[in-house]
Amino acid sequence: MKSLIGTEVTQLNDKSTNIQPYIVGVGASAGSLEALEHLFEQVNIHSGLVYVVIQHLSPKFKSYMHELLGKKTKVGIKHIKDDMPIEIDTIYLAPPRTFINIENGKFKVQELSNDTGLTYPIDHFFSSLAKYNKEKSIAVVLSGKGNDGSSGLSYVYDTGGTVIVQTEESAKFMEMPNYAIQTGKVDHVVRPEEMASLFEQIVLDKKINFSSEGKEEETNFALEQICSLIQRKSGINFTSYKRNTILRRIEKRIQINQLPFTSLLEYKEYLISHPEEIMKLQQDLLINVTEFFRDEQAFKIIQNEVIPVLIQQKIKQNESDIRIWVAGCSTGEEAYSLAILIREYLDLNDLHFRVKIFATDLDRDAIKKASAGQYGEQVIVGISKERLERFFQNTGYNYVVKKEIREMIIFAPHNIAKDSPFVNIDLVSCRNMLIYFQADLQQKILSMFHFALRREGYMFLGPSETIGKLTDLFQPIHPKWKIFKYLDTEKQDYSNLLRTQTIRRTEKLEGTKMYTQYPEANATKQLNPIYETLLEHFVSPCMIVNENNDIVLSGGNVQRFLRMPIGNATFNVLKMVSTNLSVAIGTALKKVREEQIDIHYDHIQVFSDQKDEVVDLVVKPFKQKNESNTPLCIVFLNEVKKEKTKDPSYETKQYDLEKNVQQLISDLETEISYTKESLQTMIEELETSNEEYQSTNEELIAANEELQSSNEELQSVNEELVNVNVEHEKKIQELRDLNNDIDNLLISTNIATLFLDEQLNIKRFTPEVTKLINLLDVDIGRPLSHLSHNMDFDHLIEEAKDVLQSHQKKEHYIESNEGRWYRLRLHPYRTKENFIHGVVITFLDVTEMKMMNEALKMKSFALEQSPASIMMVDEDGLIDYVNHTYEKYVKMDRIDLLGQSIFNLYESEIARETLQEAWEVVKQGKRWDGTSMFVTDGSEKWEQVTFMPIVNESFELKRFLRVAEDITEKRNTEDLLRKSEMLSALGEMAAGIAHEIRNPLTALKGFLQLMQAEDKGDQQYLGIMANEFNRIELIINELLVLARPHAVRFERHDIMSILKDVIMLLDTQAIMNNIELVGHFPERITYIECVDKELKQVFINIIRNAIEAMPNGGKIHIKAEVEQEKITLQFCDQGKGIPEDRLKKIGEPFYTTKEKGTGLGMMVSYKIIESHKGLMKFDSEVNVGTVVTVSLPITQ
Incomplete structure (x- = not known):
């Protein structure tokens, strides 16, 4: 199946096709998973596109994006690796902590170190994508926090690509989409599920064929009209831009607005009805693509090979100024880059020069941004850490170029196509601007740069730009990076550069003059008598000509004698009539002007396409008052009226063509001879004048340079004065604001404040003071001693005088007559110059505070006691x-x-x-x-x-x-009570012991009596007797453990070894009961101070109880966990569990749940663990099992 772009080739760098596929860069961050899933769910498996997903990922955690997206789409997914070829119909995922670039159809992966700090991988990729794929780039910004992507998408937009942003309602985090929208360079805002169809629409949209057969003339006309509309709206003329560049931008605007246009004329009409679209188109045409140290290798050559040579030349020539012109500076990054390089060289070599960098651009918004010198973190990515710290100030949310660099640069709007160039420039930098202009404008601008450069100056162009045919003006220094040096030449003519506007203005003035020479009102007034004469004397074809022989009026059927000349249009009568008529009319006109008489020629043969005829020719002047140039009237007659022949003013002659031609030739030869002589004289005069002009010109140039220097100094002084004036105005306003702030502060604080001068006169006071001192507004300026007060304090004047003398503050607590308490403070009024100019007295009402302090003191006393x-x-x-x-x-x-x-x-x-x-x-x-x-x-x-x-x-x-x-005493009392209870328990235990021992003794006594009576040793009785003796021995041993004092010796043992010995001892018993003993022990050796036999007794008791509690078999888990100062052992069985009411009785004397139990085992175990300074507790759940936990201190 063929893809949308119409090719089955999968690799971008496959040479079998010239078709470059679209690449979709997707920038995503927090909350973007859902958006990515919705996007790629709708993507066609054979879309013919390339998708690259850039996310903010942590290298510490594995990403599952491959698996998650794989569930939503059938499109192939790959992780990007260095030098990996790019294939269509594939989703590529970028690894974390990397920058992704595209070069020659392959991915280039730049790994970042962990200490790189904040990075902007989306911005970086968008920038690389724009450089590589230009208008076939699509940038998508999805949900995320921060502003990554907002800078990079500008490159995509400015190079003709498409920018798409997720809608607010569909994004979990709207920060990244909002920052993108704020750039004003977003084409579409849609939901993620709508983006796939939008991709197809962008790719499949038919390109408008502006140059198809029959449309070329229409397109050119519409293009001129559109450029005219933009110029009228913004003052910018785009007619010298490359035609295809303008057409691509228009095409993009048509697609963005989704307009169904097929021709430029339709779009032109749309512009007329939508004026706001004109400015949007103009903004699209003003391409602002730049960055700091763009093409790093080129700037290294400038740093190492150009700047040192320029400055050394300045030193040799004893010059102290360095002048640089950055044309098309956009938002200023290139100008600041050059300023940084120069400053580094000057500082390194301890040199001092006046550096002026003229940074100019047509886009005033870009100039304004460049002048501010403020850039986001995504823009300064290419700047080294050292330069960033040296030349930029981090404000927290952006980076500002420091003043020492900004002072080197003058930003100004400048139209390079029509404004005059700067002069005496050492280095001209114009990178990637000429590529948008037509060849003739390129050559003109390059000639302008040559004019601007001083001898031995340098020119720095973009890598895709050339000097064309101007090889005699510039010498290549580094062809790859387009660095050139000025070549001195005498052939170059700069007049067309400097006089272009003058010529246009002159042409306009001349045209106006020619038009206004006979304005309508004057013409009517002037020609009235002519009309009257014509009506009086003539009814034949006639015309009136001016001093240039141009026809200004005609009458009758004169058109049969006229024809339109080939070539440029003209109204010159001699060029609009046949040759024989031209000679006759020319001769007559010359004589009439010289002799101021009427001329009448008879029988002139006229040849025309319609018929040949013979006419008479009459030429006569019309004399007007106050007119120096008399118009002439030419009349064609078939027959001269008799009354006219009698008029003595006529000179009637038989017209002889050959004679008149000869006379005309003779006159012309004489005129030519005179003209030659005059010309020679004029040439000699001009040569003399030219030498004088050259000398004067050199003086003017020198004077102009001095004036320019003076002008710059005056401008500098003027700027300084303006700045000082602005600062003063600002300071005055600040003082006003500060005074208002102080007034409002004093009033809002509700603190009674009184200002006194050095004589203790009232200067200012707040309304609160009137509660303590009887003051009115009219009392300002009166001595404080003249005023009465409402305070139980009669030393205020003396204290104020003491503060004035000692310059030390004072403080008192005073009571008013109303019973309120105030903290009285007297401060010297100190100026910034550290002079004392009075006293400031404040009365702070502390009545509530005093009451609170007293209450706090009482509470504090209560707490303390x-x-x-x-x-x-x-x-x-x-x-x-x-x-x-x-x-x-x-x-x-x-x-x-x-x-x-x-x-x-x-x-x-x-x-x-x-x-x-x-x-x-x-x-x-x-x-x-x-x-x-x-x-x-x-x-x-x-x-x-x-x-x-x-x-x-x-x-x-x-x-x-x-x-x-x-509760120590209370606890001791409880311990005594507990011991009494224990004694009582021991009494009960003794009774129990007596009962427990009496039963086996009674049995033994009975058996002995039987044996005595029968007089035989029955083995049956002996076995029973042995068991009873064993039972008595067990009871006695356990009682001894409880009763004897623990005068045992504690030794250092490995608790794990003790526990493993017990498990080995009981393992056979466990296996016979279908029980598995499972141990979970740490590998380390853990020592405790203990009696190993006693601990074995405890562990055996616990494990045996667990085995007996599991009649159906199962597992007993024995776990050991070592903490800082103790070891915790857990014995977990899977038995029937112990009910809660019985769980409380475990450890009581003679309480047992076993048929043959003594009820002393757990009591003995508790006693042993307690003697080892440990703890033992039981947790049980019925039908689940029991957990016995033993904690013992370990030996460090």
Whole structure:
């Protein structure tokens, strides 16, 4: 199947076809997955397009975009690799932290380091795409945050490509689409699912064939009309632009507006009815594509080979000015790049020159942006980090060129096609502008550059531009990068450059003069007597000619004697009549003008296409008052009237053609001879004048240079004066604003403020002062001592005088007669020059504050004297308040506690665990209640603690309050009570022991009596007796464990080895019960201080209970987890579980769920674990299983 572009070739660089496919660059970021899916769901598998997806991806995480898009489309998907050929009908995904370029039909991948900082991969790719694919580029901006893509899409738009943006309602994050729309260079805003059909429409849209047969003349006419419309609207003449460039831009505008036009005339009519479209077309024609240090290698040559030579020439010639002209500077990046290179060279060599860079462009908006010198992060990507720090200021949201660089450049609007060039230029830079102009304008501009350059100056063009036929004007220095040097030549004529506008104006003036020489009103007035004469004397064909022999009026059937000459149109009578008539009329006209008489020639033979005839010719002057140039009348007669022959003013002659021709030739020869002599004399005079003019011209040039220099200095001075004036006006306005601000501030603060001068006279006061001092507006200027006050303070004057003398501020708390309290402050009035010019007195009402302080003091006293220990910590756990009770409790001074972490106060692991548990609860905004242990002086103290969050007015957690009560004595009392209960339990246990032992003893006694009675040793009885003895021994052993003091020796053992020995011992029993013992142990060796036999007893007891609880078999998981200071062991079975009511009784004496259990096993296990300073707890769920957790401290 053929693709939309009409080719089955898949690779871009395949030489078998010249068709360049469209490439779609898709820029996507946050929230774009859904948009990408909707887009590629609609893409035709044989669209013939190339799709490149650029995203903001993290290299730390794997991207699944390939798999996700693969579910939505059948189009092939590939990850971009360096040097990978580009194929149509393929979706390419860019890897993270890379810049993607396109060169020669292949991808070039530029990897970025992790410390590169903020990057703009979408901008970079759009820029590369525009350079490579030009008008066959499509840039798509989807959902995302930030402004990546907004700069790069401008390149796509300016090179004729298409820009498409996702709609707001379909985007999850609208920042990237909004930034794109704000550039004003977006062609379509559509939903992602509509983009695929839009791609096809862009590719399949029929190009308007403006140059088809029969349309060429119509197109040219319409193009001239369109250029005229733009010129009238904006003043810019585009007629010298390349025709195809203008047609491409018009074609794009037609497509953007979706206009059904097939000819330029239709679009011209559309422009007339839609004036706003004219400016949009003009903006499209003004192509602004530029960047900093564009073509880096070319700028390195300028830096290393051109700038040093220029400056060394200046040093040799003892010149201090460097003048550079950047024509077509667009938004200023190229001008700033050259300024940076020059500044670097001057600073490196410690040189000082006046540098003036004239940066000009036709686009005033671009000039305005360039003058601001503000660029986004995506624009300055090509600038090195060192130059960025040296020459730019980072404002947080953009980069501003520093003043030292901006002062080197003068930005100005300039039309290079018609405005005069700059002169004495050392370097002209005009890159990628000439390519848009026709050849004649290119040659004119290059000649202008030659005129502008001084001898040995340089010219810097774009890589695609040439000097054409002007090889005698410029010497190539570096042909590849189009760097040329000025060639001195005497053949070049600059007059056409400098006089183009003058000639046009002259032509216009001459045309006006010729038109106004006989304006309509004057002509009517002048010709009235002529009409009267004609009516009186003639009825034959006639005409009137002016001093140039041009026909200005005709009458009768004169057209039979006239014909239109071949070539340029003219009204000269001698060129519009036949040859024989021309000789007769010319001779007659000459004589009439010389002798001021009427001339009458008879029998003149006239040859025409209609018929031959003989006529008489009459020529007579018409004399008018105050007219120096008398018009002449020419009349053709078939027969002379008799009354005319009697008129003595007529000179009637028989016309002899041959005689008159000879006479005419003779007259002409005489005239030519005279003309030659006059010409020779004139040439000699001109040569003399020319030498004088040349000398004068050189003087004028020198004077012009001096004037130009003076003008520039005056302009500089004028600019400085303007700036100073603006600054002064701004400062005055600032002072006004500041004065208003101060007035409003003083009033809005409600602080009574009084300003006194050095004599303590009133200068200014706020309304609040009148509550304390009896003041009126008319009191300004009066001494303070003349005024009464309403305060219980009689030393105000003395205090003010003391402040004036000591220059030190003073402060008092005073009470008004109304019972309100004020903080009185007296400050010296200090100027910026550090002079004291008076006193400032403020009265701050602190009545509420005083009351609050008293209330706070009472609350503070209550907190300090509270029997509870109170502590407040910040959100990082740092102590910022403790009361006196807490100081006594922990036996530490407050100064040592403040700023410490609360976690540093607790030494024991149990106390830290409790604190950590409480901290995690309160950090969630919840309250925690519980007990905590604190060790001081080697003794344990116990607290009942309430830990709660404190929130501010905005419900933000800022502080945490810990209130604790010492319950050590209470806990000791409870321990005594617990011991009493234990003694009671021991009594109960003793009774139980007696009962448990009595039963087997009774059985044994019975069996012994039987044996005595029967007098035989029955083996049956002996077995039973042995079991009962074993049972008694087990009970006694377990009782001994409970009863004996633990005077055992703890030794260092590997807990894992102990546990593995137990598992090996019980593995056979487990296998016989269809149970698998599964261990989960860490590889490290973990030592603890223990009695290994006792721990084995505990582990055996736990595992055996688990085996007995699983009659149907299963798995017992034994897990070990090592933490910082402890090891946690978990024994998890899959048994029937223990009900909650029975779970609480585990560990009580003689409580068992087994038929032959003693009820002492778990009680003994608890005792052993407790003696090892550990913990053991049970968790169980019926029909799920039981988990026994044992925690023991480890040896570091």
